[in-house]
Amino acid sequence: MSGIAVAVVDDHPVFRLGMVALLSTLEGIEVVAEAGSAAHALDAITEDVDVVLMDLELGDGSGIDATRALCARDPGLRVLVVTMHEDEDSLVASLRAGARGYLVKGAGPDEVERAIRAVANGDMIVGAAVAAKAMTVVAAPRARSSVFRELTEREHEVLDLIARGHDNATISRRLVLSPKTVRNHVSNVLAKLGVPDRSSAIVRARDAGVGL
Incomplete structure (x- = not known):
């Protein structure tokens, strides 16, 4: 053609x-x-x-x-x-x-x-x-973090936004994902990091230089 x-x-x-x-x-x-x-x-x-x-x-x-x-x-x-x-x-x-x-x-x-x-x-x-x-x-491209290698690229993006203090609704808009998909990604991030809640995830992420 x-x-x-x-x-x-x-x-x-x-x-x-x-x-x-x-x-x-x-x-x-x-x-x-x-x-x-x-x-x-x-x-x-x-x-x-x-x-x-x-x-x-x-x-x-x-x-x-x-x-x-x-x-x-x-x-x-x-x-x-x-x-x-x-x-x-x-x-x-x-x-x-x-x-x-x-x-x-x-x-x-x-x-x-x-x-x-x-x-x-x-x-x-x-x-x-x-x-x-x-x-x-x-x-200044944002390179994928060398930490939390167990996370997928999408999960890294979600964790970065969590660490910046964004709620699920904001993450949904920024990544153009459905609220349900964001909830699933957040759950996967918490499970893979072995933390009980978002606050703990934020601490882990910022200690590792993510979301700063």
């Missing part, structure tokens, strides 16, 4: 259809798949897709987890996150999951087109709305 084959993943039909309509007007770009959920995305996106436009909040899960799964399955796939979230945590989590670009919804048609062509070409691009945060991430 000539040109750039694109898949659009967003659980809001109006936004998804509007994006598809926009992309259909761009030369050399063809929408070959659509999905309204994480599960559908994993089924609908094949090796024929070059670029995925990925929302972070999906009805059945997180676009970050969907991005991680898709990139693990096909390392050559380019994911461009298109989201309402402008915070650093969502940006960092998206890039760690394998995304090659990050735009905030409301970006103009020209910016969307440039981003798609850039990531398809192997470049990394971040929209103007979060560019300053991106520079901070590039200049």
Whole structure:
């Protein structure tokens, strides 16, 4: 297939259809798949897709987890996150999951087109709305802690936010995870650290330099 084959993943039909309509007007770009959920995305996106436009909040899960799964399955796939979230945590989590670009919804048609062509070409691009945060991430990336090796990468992220004093609702928003998923991660963190509660986890984490 000539040109750039694109898949659009967003659980809001109006936004998804509007994006598809926009992309259909761009030369050399063809929408070959659509999905309204994480599960559908994993089924609908094949090796024929070059670029995925990925929302972070999906009805059945997180676009970050969907991005991680898709990139693990096909390392050559380019994911461009298109989201309402402008915070650093969502940006960092998206890039760690394998995304090659990050735009905030409301970006103009020209910016969307440039981003798609850039990531398809192997470049990394971040929209103007979060560019300053991106520079901070590039200049001082938060490396995974060398302690608590029993924790998964996601559990490290959760522990870091716990240690910073955030409650589950805030963690849910920042990592774009459902409240139930956050509760499960917190329970797993407490169990793996062998501590009875969040306060004890915070003490352990900060003693080890996490969340400071």
